[in-house]
Amino acid sequence: MFVNDCLNINEKGHLTIGGCDTVELAKEYGTPLYVLDETTIRNTCRAYVNSFKKFYNGNGMPLYASKALSCKELCRIANEENLGLDVVSGGEIYTAVQAGFPMEKVHFHGNNKTADEIRFAIKSKVGKFVVDNLYELELLDEIAGEEGITANISFRIKPGVDAHTHNFIRTGQIDSKFGFALETGEAFNAVKKTIKLKNVNIKELHCHIGSQIFDIEPFVTAAEIMIDFIAKIKNELGINIPELNLGGGFGIMYTEKDEPVPYENYMEKVSVAVKEKCSQYGIDVPFIYIEPGRSIVGEAGITLYTVGSKKEIPNIRTYVSVDGGMTDNIRYALYQSDYTVLNASKANQEPNDIVTVAGKCCESGDLIQENTKVADPQAGDILAVLSTGAYNYSMASNYNRIPRPAMVMVKDGQPIVIIKRESYEDLVRNDV
Numbered sequence: 319m320f321v322n323d324c325l326n327i328n329e330k331g332h333l334t335i336g337g338c339d340t341v342e343l344a345k346e347y348g349t350p351l352y353v354l355d356e357t358t359i360r361n362t363c364r365a366y367v368n369s370f371k372k373f374y375n376g377n378g379m380p381l382y383a384s385k386a387l388s389c390k391e392l393c394r395i396a397n398e399e400n401l402g403l404d405v406v407s408g409g410e411i412y413t414a415v416q417a418g419f420p421m422e423k424v425h426f427h428g429n430n431k432t433a434d435e436i437r438f439a440i441k442s443k444v445g446k447f448v449v450d451n452l453y454e455l456e457l458l459d460e461i462a463g464e465e466g467i468t469a470n471i472s473f474r475i476k477p478g479v480d481a482h483t484h485n486f487i488r489t490g491q492i493d494s495k496f497g498f499a500l501e502t503g504e505a506f507n508a509v510k511k512t513i514k515l516k517n518v519n520i521k522e523l524h525c526h527i528g529s530q531i532f533d534i535e536p537f538v539t540a541a542e543i544m545i546d547f548i549a550k551i552k553n554e555l556g557i558n559i560p561e562l563n564l565g566g567g568f569g570i571m572y573t574e575k576d577e578p579v580p581y582e583n584y585m586e587k588v589s590v591a592v593k594e595k596c597s598q599y600g601i602d603v604p605f606i607y608i609e610p611g612r613s614i615v616g617e618a619g620i621t622l623y624t625v626g627s628k629k630e631i632p633n634i635r636t637y638v639s640v641d642g643g644m645t646d647n648i649r650y651a652l653y654q655s656d657y658t659v660l661n662a663s664k665a666n667q668e669p670n671d672i673v674t675v676a677g678k679c680c681e682s683g684d685l686i687q688e689n690t691k692v693a694d695p696q697a698g699d700i701l702a703v704l705s706t707g708a709y710n711y712s713m714a715s716n717y718n719r720i721p722r723p724a725m726v727m728v729k730d731g732q733p734i735v736i737i738k739r740e741s742y743e744d745l746v747r748n749d750v
């Protein structure tokens with residue numbers, strides 16, 4: 319009935335998540351409130367891990383792209399489910415360290431890692447640096463030398479496959495701030511350059527072709543291009559690259575219009591293409607990493623709000639305002655993202671009212687969704703926005719000095735707070 323399996327309706331007509339009544343959760347913990355279902359998260363992690371066992375002799379590992387939702391509890395779950403971690407900043411490294419994450423399973427991404435971050439990553443024993451550009455390569459080699467280590471590195475490659483939408487395009491030279499271009503020889507020259515560097519050790523190549531992708535075909539094409547490149551490096555430079563990282567980007571369901579494929583189909587198709595290419599070239603199949611972020615936490619999360627004011631503008635539209643907005647979910651304001659909005663207090667009623675759900679911030683563009691169907695929203699009702707587990711809390715801000723909401727994890731009907739609600743005191747903590 320719902321796009322997300324963890325949701326249901328109870329005898330009171332209230333929306334439930336993971337067996338907990340959302341109206342009760344709102345009463346107990348306040349709103350806005352992020353709620354995550356642990357079972358959904360773990361099941362998705364297992365689907366990815368099992369797909370490697372089933373289709374690739376277990377010769378690979380998913381890394382959780384923690385930028386989707388970086389917090390200690392998610393790091394702990396990723397570790398318990400045998401995932402590695404993809405981090406993009408010193409703050410995400412720090413979060414992983416604080417959670418006791420095994421740092422050798424952490425990949426450090428980013429197109430402008432600072433010297434301080436690189437040093438911190440080395441001290442934290444991060445397993446791999448995904449090098450984005452030549453400036454970083456030299457900086458890393460220098461700092462690794464100072465710290466007396468050899469850094470294991472990967473190179474971020476632009477494979478010339480762009481798949482940010484439902485379609486994908488193969489372009490010669492994609493306009494992207496991330497990575498080394500294949501076409502121009504930039505990537506090849508970077509690999510060549512490592513031969514001269516003493517403090518880096520190239521182990522892997524990486525690509526990431528976009529996000530919220532529903533087709534498997536562009537992933538297969540990208541994997542083939544990467545194997546071609548690994549073979550070229552072996553033949554022309556005699557360098558063996560034993561690992562391949564194919565990035566993330568697997569699509570999830572925000573509304574009924576989205577049709578994600580089962581996540582295991584991905585490794586099923588990609589492994590065939592990789593094995594075939596490798597046997598053609600007579601090279602060993604690489605260890606494969608993938609980096610799902612959104613698909614691990616997105617559908618597992620919802621946001622609860624309390625309805626306040628309502629403004630009917632005749633012949634134009636009806637605004638229903640909630641007690642959060644772009645500070646906890648900026649995705650509509652940023653990219654007009656589609657979301658499903660439900661009246662959690664009246665989940666068994668037909669959604670017949672067409673309304674625009676607005677936030678409480680001082681910005682006209684502070685909207686959660688425009689002209690969407692909700693069942694009779696009235697002041698005091700609890701609204702639920704679905705599939706907000708990814709890129710909501712992690713993009714949250716304190717605009718208008720609004721404290722960030724709490725996050726509750728539910729499991730088999732039991733809620734626990736995994737991130738506390740910010741207080742006004744927290745807001746002035748760094749003011750002097």
Ligand SMILES: *Cc1c(COP(=O)(O)O)cnc(C)c1O
Binds near residue numbers: 385427529567609610
């Ligand atoms: C954002 C990102 C991911 C995760 O993408 P999702 O769409 O959340 O799966 C993985 N790898 C890299 C390098 C990224 O930039």
